[in-house]
Amino acid sequence: MAIWSTYRIAGALDVDRLVDSVETLVATHDALRVRIVERPDGLLHQQVRDVPERKSLVAVQKVLSRSEEQFERYVRHVTASEKGRYWDPEAFPFRFRLLEYGPTVHALLTGFSHFAVDGIGSDILMRDLKRLYVASTARGTSAGQPRRSFVESAARQAVARARRSRGTAAVPAFPAVPPLTQFDLPTPPPQEGGVCSRQSIFSLSGDELGTLRRLVRLNGCTEFQWILAAFAATVFRFTRQDRLKVSVPVNLRTAADHDVAGMYVLSIPVLINRPGSQDGNPVFPKAVGAALLRTIATYQKADPERIEAAMATAGERWGARFLEDLSVNYTRSSFSSRSSAQLGWSEYAPQVDYAIRGAGLRVFSFPDALDFHAVLDSAVFSHDSVSDLVNSLRKNLTSATDGWGTASAHLTEGDVTPLRDATGAVVVSANLRKIERALLRHPSVRTAAVERKMADDGGTYLRAEVEVRDEMTEESVRDYLMTVGSGSSQTLAPRVIRVLHGALRGAAVTHPGCGKEELA
Incomplete structure (x- = not known):
């Protein structure tokens, strides 16, 4: 698994200074020099290496294309191919690839392995890369600022977590965990070419974004809690189940590590109950937020591996393999606007097929926009059911909770x-x-x-x-x-x-x- 981004750089580019900037970036962020090694006792640990040779930092390729449109198609193809490549844990956890169409048009592909870097870390790295390049262009040098060590930070967190877990209560019991999500939908026709996923991308900005953020304030929750609640309310329309298990990534950075690039994110399953008549929709976002906080607290107090094993055992009591088939991944950008987040470069959007079970939602939050990318299992969702789910989600995101439909709808008949x-x-x-x-x-x-x-x-x-x-x-x-x-x-x-x-x-x-x- 890796985080891939592709950026179109318009205007003159000094390739040597870009490589200088990447070299400084790798030198100042030790997460980019980490590899996973096995000790003699069989345990895995992280090892920091020296900066690799300059010639291996950025792969530069001149692309001969008849038009810029053809160049963009080639860039999408290369990006999709890179995403499908295996990432050797012995390799450095980054890849930079620069494609040149002409002196004033380039595309930069960046990849950061999840062995060492999470989404927030990727954001930090790309922001620093821009700063380094701009500084080198102005001053002729590319000096990076000292950074806190990710490896030392991770070691301190591991010690603190072990100290907290000692003497605490045992892992809680999970008596009624759904092992999987049962979407009650008509079987869709097979996708052409064996495609695994159906996807939908949409954005909220302007009045729609203003409505959503006003509702967040009125309901006393965070933007992420609101989106998670809207997603759960939407999924409840397509299942008879009264409880969902939604995996969310949680950032375990401390205040001192807020600007450290590394892998601090842990995916945790949050149990969300369908709102009943006694609580109703108006308090649903707060109930979802409370469930999220309880889950985070549980993972902070006990060994995550023991918690996951206990939850999987509880889920499989109900007769199915334990799957993480619902997920919401929310990233709040530190940039001032969506255009700034793209480093002054416009971002390509390659079409990549994903192997997925169930439904996943990726959300990028900017001060001026919310970008949503829904990925759904093509063996479960037809084109029409994808449209139905996405339209329902979009309506829930921008409407008061008393208008949310959480009762099962459009369910198929059968001996259930x-x-x-x-x-x-x-x-x-x-x-x-x-x-x-x-x-x-x-x-x-x-x-x-x-x-x-x-x-x-x-x-x-x-x-x-x-x-x-x-x-x-x-x-x-x-x-x-x-x-x-x-x-x-x-x-x-x-x-x-x-x-x-x-x-x-x-x-x-x-x-x-x-x-x-x-x-x-």
């Missing part, structure tokens, strides 16, 4: 059985007939029956009785169904599976929270 937690909230839905048919397709299965049962806590779960021909266990049945379910979200693995070996009746596997099972 909701599975609820102890509060009555729908966590997932299952198609019992699909599960039975999936079981019967297995060559070792003779008969299969699936039913919904009531748990001791008032929730519901699935129970299956399966007769098999050979030595097949409850766990192998569950693994088989979870593998099949990766291609069909309503084909879930029952929480209780009773395996019958021919005339012998086997024992049932019962998970905590289920009703009691009688052994035959």
Whole structure:
């Protein structure tokens, strides 16, 4: 994974001074010289290297094109190719590539690996690169200002996090985590050429942006919380589930590290409940903000790996592999305007296909604009459903919350059985007939029956009785169904599976929270 940007540089460019500026940038930001190495004990750690040779800093290429339009098409092609390349963790975590159409038209491609740099760090680096180049043009030198060390900063944060986690409460229980998002939509036709994603790009500025930011102030939340709440309210229209799991990147920089380029971002899953009649939409953004803050606090107090393992275990109790299939990535630019963020250069927009499960939203916030890039799974969303979702999102972003539609709408008909937690909230839905048919397709299965049962806590779960021909266990049945379910979200693995070996009746596997099972 990497952060790629492509900029069109209009006007005369001194290539040697640009390379000088890149060399100074790499020397002053140690994150650009980091590599991941494995110690003898098997643990990974970061190692800082010297600045690489000058000739390897920027790849310069003259492009012969009949027109500037043809040059731009070539730039988009190169950018898409770069995004698809594997990034070796042993390599330096940056790539600069300069394409020259003529003396006054260049395109600069920049790539920063997520091994070392996050989105905020990329913003810092590109801002510094412009400053260095402008300064070198004015003074003839390209001297960088001293920077705090990213590696030292990361080490201090790790020590502080370990100190906070000692003596704190254990990782909290996650009893009703949806393992995946079940979009209830008609199956779309396959995309031409095997394209994985459908995309939509739109912007809010002028009166629309003013309306959104006025609503943010009136509702007492942040801009990001408002966007996250609007996104969740939109997704609720396309699913029967009453709880969503939305991954958001959280910046763990301290105040002292605000200007340090590096990788400080951690993606965390936030659980968001559909607003009920007792709270309603007017307080929904605040409820979403509270859920976000609780999640951040949990990750600050305990080991993130233990939290993620506990959440995945809780999610898979509901019969499906744990997926991060909803995400909102929000970046607030430090530049004064959208045009300034592009360093005085206009930005190319290459068409890149993304492999995605579910739906993702990328948001860039500027003082004068909000840019949105929605990427959706083409195996789930048709062209019409993408338009419906994006139009609904845009309406929610710029309207009062009492007008938000969070009730499920346009859902397909089918034999769907909701599975609820102890509060009555729908966590997932299952198609019992699909599960039975999936079981019967297995060559070792003779008969299969699936039913919904009531748990001791008032929730519901699935129970299956399966007769098999050979030595097949409850766990192998569950693994088989979870593998099949990766291609069909309503084909879930029952929480209780009773395996019958021919005339012998086997024992049932019962998970905590289920009703009691009688052994035959």
